[in-house]
Amino acid sequence: xxGRDLVRxxxxxxxxxxxxxxxxxxxxxxxxxxxxxxxxPRGAERARVPGPVLSVEPGPGxxxxxxxxxxxRITVTAGGAVFWGWDGARPEPSYALAGPSPEPDPRAxxxxxxxxxxxxxxxxxxxxxxxxxxxxxxxxxGVTLRKDLPPxxxxxxxGGEARWMQRSEVAADARFFGxxxxxxxxxxxxxxxxLWNTDPGHSVGPGDDPLYITMPVQMVxxxxxxxxxxxxxxxxxxxxxxxxxxxxxxxHDRAGTSDLRMDGGPLRCWVMVGAPARVLHTWASLTGAAAxxxxxxxxxHHARWGFGSEEEVRRIVGGYHERGLPLEAVHLDxxxxxxxxxxxxxRDRFPKxxxxxxxxxxxxIRLVSIVDPAVKAxxxxxxxxxxxxxxxxxxxxxxxxxxxxxxxxxxxxxxFTRARTRRxxxxxxxxxxxxxFAGFWHDMNEPVSFTAFGEATLPRSARHxxxxxxxxxREAHNVYALCMARAGYEGLRELTPQERPFxxxxxxxxxxxxxxxxxxxxxxxxxxGLRASLSLVMGLGLCGVPYSGPxxxxxxxxxxxxxxxxxxQLGAYLPLFRTxxxxxxxxxxxxxxxxxxxxxxxxxxxERRRLLPYxxxxxxxxxxxxxPYVRPVWWGAPEDRALRDCEDAxxxxxxxxxxxVLDPGTDRRAVQLxxxxxxxxxxxxxxxxxxxxxxxxxxxxxxxxxxxxxxxPVRGEDGGLELEVWAPARxxxxxxxxxxxxxxxxxxxxxxxxxxxxxxKRVVVQRDGEEGPxxxxxPVRVRGLGAL
Numbered sequence: 001x002x003g004r005d006l007v008r009x010x011x012x013x014x015x016x017x018x019x020x021x022x023x024x025x026x027x028x029x030x031x032x033x034x035x036x037x038x039x040x041p042r043g044a045e046r047a048r049v050p051g052p053v054l055s056v057e058p059g060p061g062x063x064x065x066x067x068x069x070x071x072x073r074i075t076v077t078a079g080g081a082v083f084w085g086w087d088g089a090r091p092e093p094s095y096a097l098a099g100p101s102p103e104p105d106p107r108a109x110x111x112x113x114x115x116x117x118x119x120x121x122x123x124x125x126x127x128x129x130x131x132x133x134x135x136x137x138x139x140x141x142g143v144t145l146r147k148d149l150p151p152x153x154x155x156x157x158x159g160g161e162a163r164w165m166q167r168s169e170v171a172a173d174a175r176f177f178g179x180x181x182x183x184x185x186x187x188x189x190x191x192x193x194x195l196w197n198t199d200p201g202h203s204v205g206p207g208d209d210p211l212y213i214t215m216p217v218q219m220v221x222x223x224x225x226x227x228x229x230x231x232x233x234x235x236x237x238x239x240x241x242x243x244x245x246x247x248x249x250x251x252h253d254r255a256g257t258s259d260l261r262m263d264g265g266p267l268r269c270w271v272m273v274g275a276p277a278r279v280l281h282t283w284a285s286l287t288g289a290a291a292x293x294x295x296x297x298x299x300x301h302h303a304r305w306g307f308g309s310e311e312e313v314r315r316i317v318g319g320y321h322e323r324g325l326p327l328e329a330v331h332l333d334x335x336x337x338x339x340x341x342x343x344x345x346x347r348d349r350f351p352k353x354x355x356x357x358x359x360x361x362x363x364x365i366r367l368v369s370i371v372d373p374a375v376k377a378x379x380x381x382x383x384x385x386x387x388x389x390x391x392x393x394x395x396x397x398x399x400x401x402x403x404x405x406x407x408x409x410x411x412x413x414x415x416f417t418r419a420r421t422r423r424x425x426x427x428x429x430x431x432x433x434x435x436x437f438a439g440f441w442h443d444m445n446e447p448v449s450f451t452a453f454g455e456a457t458l459p460r461s462a463r464h465x466x467x468x469x470x471x472x473x474r475e476a477h478n479v480y481a482l483c484m485a486r487a488g489y490e491g492l493r494e495l496t497p498q499e500r501p502f503x504x505x506x507x508x509x510x511x512x513x514x515x516x517x518x519x520x521x522x523x524x525x526x527x528x529g530l531r532a533s534l535s536l537v538m539g540l541g542l543c544g545v546p547y548s549g550p551x552x553x554x555x556x557x558x559x560x561x562x563x564x565x566x567x568x569q570l571g572a573y574l575p576l577f578r579t580x581x582x583x584x585x586x587x588x589x590x591x592x593x594x595x596x597x598x599x600x601x602x603x604x605x606x607e608r609r610r611l612l613p614y615x616x617x618x619x620x621x622x623x624x625x626x627x628p629y630v631r632p633v634w635w636g637a638p639e640d641r642a643l644r645d646c647e648d649a650x651x652x653x654x655x656x657x658x659x660x661v662l663d664p665g666t667d668r669r670a671v672q673l674x675x676x677x678x679x680x681x682x683x684x685x686x687x688x689x690x691x692x693x694x695x696x697x698x699x700x701x702x703x704x705x706x707x708x709x710x711x712x713p714v715r716g717e718d719g720g721l722e723l724e725v726w727a728p729a730r731x732x733x734x735x736x737x738x739x740x741x742x743x744x745x746x747x748x749x750x751x752x753x754x755x756x757x758x759x760x761k762r763v764v765v766q767r768d769g770e771e772g773p774x775x776x777x778x779p780v781r782v783r784g785l786g787a788l
Contacts, residue, residue, distance in 0.1 A: 027405045028451040031459045038397035038461025045154040050133035061104025062120045065129050076108035076122040079285050085268035095479045096510035098288030125273040143224040161264035172244030172253035174222040175644050177542045180215035183532035186539045195237040197446045197478050197507045203524035203556045206532050212507045212521045217543045221638045227273045233265030234478045283544050284626030288514035290546050292623050294744035297502045298615040299328025301578035309349040310356050326609045331368040340407035341376045343383050343431045357436020366438035373445050374406035392421040394462050402462045404449025416483035417476050418465035426491020439502035445481040446507045481507035489515035499744045517547030525554025530567050531662045541628030549576030558586030561593040569702045570660040572604040575629045600700050613713035613721050618653045620739035646672040655710035659703040669697045677708035677729050679784045709734015711754040727784040728758040
């Protein structure tokens with residue numbers, strides 16, 4: 001027995017909520033015993049490397065390179081991505097891929113290179129395999145973007161899963177982004193990042209890692225080109241990054257490095273090269289188009305753990321209406337459940353929930369329900385009884401249901417890696433729909449099991465179906481939430497086939513955008529939490545998850561009026577705009593922070609509603625192209641190093657640059673501008689980029705700039721869609737895309753393309769029609785004409 005764990009047990013039993021804390025102590029020791037008997041002993045290990053090349057077998061799009069101790073399969077796909085897998089690994093089976101692996105590119109040929117190496121030439125890159133197993137990715141011009149050194153494996157002598165390590169070198173000027181949701185910044189500094197979805201159990205800020213969504217997805221931005229690399233293994237792992245240095249030592253560059261260590265799974269890798277937009281388009285073609293949110297989900301959401309009753313919900317909604325504040329959704333947390341049991345309602349506090357939902361819907365407000373994966377392990381609980389009949393729950397190595405602890409107490413967990421379980425779970429949303437809920441918020445699905453010590457999740461030895469292949473929680477943990485999201489999304493598609501599902505999840509993995517979005521989780525209340533909120537949204541977007549946002553105001557604690565307002569102003573320009581707080585936190589309604597905050601928050605809310613057609617356009621474009629709504633300022637010019645290092649501003653689509661206030665006491669801030677002309681959207685003052693400029697940021701607003709020539713679809717005063725056109729510079733052209741969609745269905749609205757041209761004091765706006773340019777049929781408002 002570990003003495004420290006015994007001390008933790010005693011402390012837990014002696015704390016408040018003793019019955020639940022006692023359960024966490026029992027769960028911790030039970031988990032330890034389960035893994036002690038259910039996991040194979042590691043024992044002695046044997047190290048190996050590929051060794052020298054023995055032979056080569058060319059094939060469609062590439063071929064197989066055989067080494068003395070391993071085989072490397074390499075394929076260039078028709079979409080431009082390159083796959084390689086060691087030990088003969090193929091792209092499938094994979095939880096990340098949206099469908100079958102894409103067809104190989106017949107033009108790509110595995111051919112000899114110098115010094116005993118082999119190469120495959122693709123349209124946007126050349127891949128060179130050395131005679132000892134190094135894999136190098138080069139641009140068509142021959143510049144090396146990434147070099148994977150020969151991998152190493154450590155295999156148990158008695159058999160079992162091999163650990164492996166892959167060291168990669170990148171250009172000295174390269175910068176790392178991605179790896180899922182990281183609070184430390186969109187740009188990943190030197191350090192080690194864990195690949196294991198984790199609920200930290202406390203409010204999180206920039207120093208916390210790992211968090212709820214980890215992905216072995218890196219976007220690497222360098223002068224020569226941008227590339228995205230994905231290592232398709234769901235096992236626990238760590239990535240250690242070190243940025244390079246130019247001119248280090250005796251005038252030579254020092255390459256940046258990425259060391260990836262995984263506890264198991266295949267060593268298989270996808271790489272795509274090009275401009276950021278092209279890279280994410282290729283990534284989306286592999287992992288799936290982003291789910292399209294219904295139009296209402298792009299408005300303002302109000303949530304709280306602790307609404308308490310129908311009367312409290314009506315009071316909050318009434319407060320919004322009385323003060324003229326737009327509101328599109330209200331979220332109910334676990335306190336609306338009966339004794340915290342999922343798919344139930346506390347009839348004492350919410351006796352007529354469907355009536356409340358219908359009242360809200362008549363006012364244009366939807367009701368959103370939290371959904372946790374844990375099911376109270378108690379006969380008589382309808383979900384438990386039906387799940388037991390379906391054999392739906394995760395079992396241990398002895399065949400017994402694995403029991404953990406969550407809000408309802410002793411709980412069991414559905415095995416979402418089994419198709420039959422997903423169908424059963426998806427059908428349970430019928431109960432939620434009957435209560436009037438229109439959207440769903442998945443929580444605690446890392447998955448979490450409360451514990452007095454050790455990891456707050458299921459035993460690693462817990463058995464999972466893994467689509468019929470069989471395996472344990474070491475392999476299933478990181479995709480548990482992804483499979484839960486799939487179950488909910490597919491169930492809703494069957495239950496409400498005419499409506500687009502709205503679902504967002506705290507945890508997930510590569511490909512989660514197919515089923516919905518995510519949010520920041522329990523971000524800490526404070527200025528560091530505000531900064532982390534932006535980092536999380538930007539980083540997830542670069543991993544292919546475009547729809548996300550933070551808990552405005554922070555999850556726990558009481559924000560100052562200034563902090564709340566600045567968070568609110570940022571949230572108004574993020575895809576998911578939601579205020580939320582914990583049971584123990586202060587209020588989050590705008591009127592709770594004084595008249596000045598209320599007045600400025602109303603401006604932000606009104607502007608968000610005005611921009612809803614633009615957000616809807618970005619949602620459609622994201623679904624079709626993979627481009628996130630929120631983009632780093634280097635998006636269109638990754639070769640600009642000043643932009644690459646900018647982390648406190650972002651592009652919202654192609655048209656707007658948003659510079660939130662992230663520090664207290666700020667009424668003027670520096671903004672790094674990309675190339676071109678930019679207009680302050682309030683004052684219409686003109687700025688020319690590339691430049692670093694100072695812009696006023698009074699409490700009433702944050703700096704938002706429009707690109708010259710941009711065409712923004714906005715909501716007009718009559719509620720219809722109008723075009724807001726920002727004048728191009730004299731003699732220059734511009735344009736924009738508009739997707740008009742205000743519904744919740746599956747119709748595919750056309751993409752309207754507009755062009756702008758400034759001639760003298762006049763701006764000409766034309767739509768790209770089938771027979772050439774034509775006059776816009778929508779109202780046009782031109783701004784920025786006063787600039788020279």
